[in-house]
Amino acid sequence: MDKSSALEYINQMFPTEASLSGVEPLMQKIHSEIRRVDAGILAAVRQQSNSGTKAKEDLAAATRAVEELMYKIREIKTKAEQSETMVQEICRDIKKLDFAKKHITTTITALHRLTMLVSAVEQLQVMASKRQYKEAAAQLEAVNQLCSHFEAYRDVPKITELREKFKNIKQILKSHVFSDFSSLGTGKESEESNLLQQLSEACLVVDALEASVREELVNNFCSRELTSYEQIFEGAELAKLDKTERRYAWIKRRMRTNEEIWKIFPSSWHVSYRLCIQFCKKTRKQLEDILNNQKEKPDVGTLLMALQRTLEFEDELAEKFGGGTRGREVGNEIEEIGRGENTTQSASDIRKKYEKKLAAHQGNATEEKDKELSVPGAGFNFRGIISSCFEPHLTVYTELEEKTLMENLEKLVQEETWDVEEGSQNNVLSSSMQLFLIIKRSLKRCSALTKNQTLFNLFKVFQRILKAYATKLFIRLPKGGTGIVAAATGMDGQIKTSDRDERVICYIVNSAEYCTNTSGELAESVSKIIDSQFADGVDMSEVQDEFSAVITRALVTLVHGLETKFDNEMAAMTRVPWGTLESVGDQSEYVNGINMILASSIPILGSLLSPIYFQFFLDKLASSLGPRFYANIFKCKQISETGAQQMLLDTQAVKTILLDIPSLGHQTSRAASYAKFVSREMSKAEALLKVILSPIDSVADTYRALLPEGTPMEFQRILELKGLKKADQQSILEDFNKHGPGITQPSTPPPPVATPVPTAPTVSLIQIPTSGGFLAPREDVLTRAAALGRGAATTGFKRFLALTEAAKDRKDGPFRKLFNA
Numbered sequence: 001m002d003k004s005s006a007l008e009y010i011n012q013m014f015p016t017e018a019s020l021s022g023v024e025p026l027m028q029k030i031h032s033e034i035r036r037v038d039a040g041i042l043a044a045v046r047q048q049s050n051s052g053t054k055a056k057e058d059l060a061a062a063t064r065a066v067e068e069l070m071y072k073i074r075e076i077k078t079k080a081e082q083s084e085t086m087v088q089e090i091c092r093d094i095k096k097l098d099f100a101k102k103h104i105t106t107t108i109t110a111l112h113r114l115t116m117l118v119s120a121v122e123q124l125q126v127m128a129s130k131r132q133y134k135e136a137a138a139q140l141e142a143v144n145q146l147c148s149h150f151e152a153y154r155d156v157p158k159i160t161e162l163r164e165k166f167k168n169i170k171q172i173l174k175s176h177v178f179s180d181f182s183s184l185g186t187g188k189e190s191e192e193s194n195l196l197q198q199l200s201e202a203c204l205v206v207d208a209l210e211a212s213v214r215e216e217l218v219n220n221f222c223s224r225e226l227t228s229y230e231q232i233f234e235g236a237e238l239a240k241l242d243k244t245e246r247r248y249a250w251i252k253r254r255m256r257t258n259e260e261i262w263k264i265f266p267s268s269w270h271v272s273y274r275l276c277i278q279f280c281k282k283t284r285k286q287l288e289d290i291l292n293n294q295k296e297k298p299d300v301g302t303l304l305m306a307l308q309r310t311l312e313f314e315d316e317l318a319e320k321f322g323g324g325t326r327g328r329e330v331g332n333e334i335e336e337i338g339r340g341e342n343t344t345q346s347a348s349d350i351r352k353k354y355e356k357k358l359a360a361h362q363g364n365a366t367e368e369k370d371k372e373l374s375v376p377g378a379g380f381n382f383r384g385i386i387s388s389c390f391e392p393h394l395t396v397y398t399e400l401e402e403k404t405l406m407e408n409l410e411k412l413v414q415e416e417t418w419d420v421e422e423g424s425q426n427n428v429l430s431s432s433m434q435l436f437l438i439i440k441r442s443l444k445r446c447s448a449l450t451k452n453q454t455l456f457n458l459f460k461v462f463q464r465i466l467k468a469y470a471t472k473l474f475i476r477l478p479k480g481g482t483g484i485v486a487a488a489t490g491m492d493g494q495i496k497t498s499d500r501d502e503r504v505i506c507y508i509v510n511s512a513e514y515c516t517n518t519s520g521e522l523a524e525s526v527s528k529i530i531d532s533q534f535a536d537g538v539d540m541s542e543v544q545d546e547f548s549a550v551i552t553r554a555l556v557t558l559v560h561g562l563e564t565k566f567d568n569e570m571a572a573m574t575r576v577p578w579g580t581l582e583s584v585g586d587q588s589e590y591v592n593g594i595n596m597i598l599a600s601s602i603p604i605l606g607s608l609l610s611p612i613y614f615q616f617f618l619d620k621l622a623s624s625l626g627p628r629f630y631a632n633i634f635k636c637k638q639i640s641e642t643g644a645q646q647m648l649l650d651t652q653a654v655k656t657i658l659l660d661i662p663s664l665g666h667q668t669s670r671a672a673s674y675a676k677f678v679s680r681e682m683s684k685a686e687a688l689l690k691v692i693l694s695p696i697d698s699v700a701d702t703y704r705a706l707l708p709e710g711t712p713m714e715f716q717r718i719l720e721l722k723g724l725k726k727a728d729q730q731s732i733l734e735d736f737n738k739h740g741p742g743i744t745q746p747s748t749p750p751p752p753v754a755t756p757v758p759t760a761p762t763v764s765l766i767q768i769p770t771s772g773g774f775l776a777p778r779e780d781v782l783t784r785a786a787a788l789g790r791g792a793a794t795t796g797f798k799r800f801l802a803l804t805e806a807a808k809d810r811k812d813g814p815f816r817k818l819f820n821a
Contacts, residue, residue, distance in 0.1 A: 117146040128172045137204035177202045200264040222275045244306035248313040251279050273321050280385045288389045300396050310387045317382040394454040402461040408438050413472045418504045427608050432511040436518050447529050456534040459526050470546040473508050477557050497561030506608035509554045512547040519543050559620045569593040574635045578643030587653040595657050606665020614667050626681030639721045644692040655682040700736045
């Protein structure tokens with residue numbers, strides 16, 4: 001311990017003078033402890049010295065043991081080498097004997113097999129000469145197996161001689177078999193009862209020979225069978241298109257007649273299958289020659305009849321040797337066209353539809369798999385092997401279909417009543433649905449004949465027919481007045497529509513929408529049916545654009561028709577003596593007229609149009625009526641303050657009428673966005689009337705604030721409406737032109753609407769120069785202008801109270817006397 005700790009320890013042991021008497025005993029105890037520790041250290045040193053010596057002795061002993069072990073290992077290795085040498089000496093003679101035994105055994109086996117091969121070849125030669133096909137087939141198998149053992153002895157003269165002899169025997173067997181089969185089909189099989197049995201056994205020999213022999217025999221048989229076919233149908237009498245059906249009758253009769261005889265062929269040879277393939281190839285070549293050598297266009301009826309019979313024959317072959325169910329799939333795809341009929345499918349309907357398709361697909365896959373396992377010819381596609389030669393010559397068929405479709409279209413349009421039956425759910429013209437039924441039948445006919453270029457050409461015909469129908473719908477829309485009389489009466493370009501015309505326009509919109517949707521389904525179905533190389537070109541976007549244009553034009557015509565109905569009301573508005581009105585009353589008669597027009601038309605339009613097109617119509621109507629109402633104010637002669645207040649109330653009433661249109665048409669799904677649109681359209685007329693109501697000294701400032709996009713000419717017209725004389729206008733106009741026509745406004749984009757329409761701009765909160773020369777906040781101007789239009793109440797009494805409240809802030813005017821009294 002350090003010095004301080006030692007002192008603390010001593011002070012702790014001897015805290016008082018009396019305790020010093022214990023120093024001697026403590027010292028003795030410490031000396032005793034020191035001696036004990038020294039003795040322990042000495043014992044440990046001695047023990048460590050003894051351990052080092054013992055370790056050296058142990059290391060020396062281990063080294064000696066390792067040396068002894070290495071000596072023993074070398075000794076064992078030497079003895080093992082000696083033992084191996086001794087074993088080799090002993091087994092040297094035994095190894096020679098083993099090799100000798102092996103060679104003798106191989107030689108005996110080879111000689112035995114050689115004996116068997118010589119005997120088998122001789123027996124096979126005898127069997128071949130006697131036409132013992134059944135025994136020869138088994139012997140061929142044995143000789144082939146024996147010959148495989150002598151592949152390594154090809155250079156041995158005896159083996160070469162035997163192989164050459166075996167080759168000659170096989171050639172003899174082949175010639176005998178071919179000679180015997182040449183009599184098949186000549187009538188000898190009925191005279192010689194054992195001929196069929198002999199030929200059946202000969203087939204066993206052919207199977208035992210090389211595969212090329214079987215191929216050659218089957219090809220020869222098929223060629224010999226079809227020789228008479230070529231001779232019959234290459235003649236002038238039967239080499240005609242209208243005799244096509246007799247070709248297929250010939251091969252079916254041939255196969256049916258010889259069915260029992262052809263059972264001599266093993267089923268693995270597929271003789272009937274290969275015969276049909278060769279028949280199809282020869283038939284295709286002959287039909288191509290007939291079609292190409294015709295000097296005039298073939299008769300459509302004859303051509304289609306030949307094609308139909310050819311397709312039926314191909315389907316029969318496909319079903320017999322490995323066909324499919326594509327024809328049923330095509331029918332299902334075509335039936336889907338127009339199923340929606342402008343109605344929304346439920347989720348359960350869609351699920352059932354695709355579950356049905358999945359089940360059909362799985363069933364077809366299972367059927368195809370079974371056929372692949374059972375029918376050897378499943379890899380060959382019979383469909384189109386003959387009928388494809390008709391494809392380049394089906395132009396006449398497409399032309400006939402187009403002519404028929406166009407005639408049907410003209411008939412449908414002529415018979416169209418332009419009305420729908422009561423209780424109809426889709427409100428679509430019957431000509432639209434009938435047209436697609438006719439197109440569907442045409443598509444069925446063509447898809448049953450071909451799915452290549454002709455179907456694609458027919459799809460182009462469908463496009464032209466539908467475009468022609470869109471043109472028919474467009475022509476049926478009401479047109480504006482034209483000619484000298486219309487121009488003289490100011491009706492040039494105006495569209496007059498009756499209640500029936502409005503219904504017809506709605507039917508045209510619904511029919512065009514139906515055609516747009518159904519033409520898309522038609523294109524989808526055709527793309528699934530047609531060959532993949534033409535699928536990318538199947539598109540109905542141009543046709544859909546045509547019908548979309550019809551819809552747009554129809555809705556615009558509907559708006560123009562209503563605008564024409566508003567002409568009398570707008571004229572009545574200008575005839576009201578706004579400058580001499582003495583009091584503000586209920587809404588004017590022209591507003592009631594506008595309300596009656598809309599109340600008579602909107603419910604019918606709302607019940608007939610779909611929500612999206614009804615909304616489009618409303619947006620167009622609001623974007624048309626708002627600016628027109630604004631422009632009509634300028635057509636009035638003079639507007640007094642009372643007249644402006646009355647007109648402001650009328651404006652609010654028109655705005656309310658427009659806002660009630662969605663509920664009037666029973667379509668309120670987008671009423672909120674439409675309300676904003678109407679408010680924006682009518683706000684400009686309200687702003688104009690507030691400018692007219694403003695005092696003379698602040699009219700310029702109010703005009704700049706509320707109508708920043710206004711022009712000096714428009715401002716001058718406002719002064720004229722207020723009744724100012726030319727001399728009084730001059731100073732105000734000079735001041736207006738001096739400070740500029742408008743106020744800077746931020747580039748805040750207007751909220752999105754259905755169609756782009758003029759909107760009331762938002763001006764920035766900056767100070768406006770007044771006629772007094774000081775800068776007044778723009779907020780004050782807007783507040784005062786808004787106070788002028790507080791007459792948007794629903795009853796005459798409430799309007800009166802609103803107007804008197806607004807007049808409190810005025811320095812002049814007819815209502816000021818009420819507050820000065």
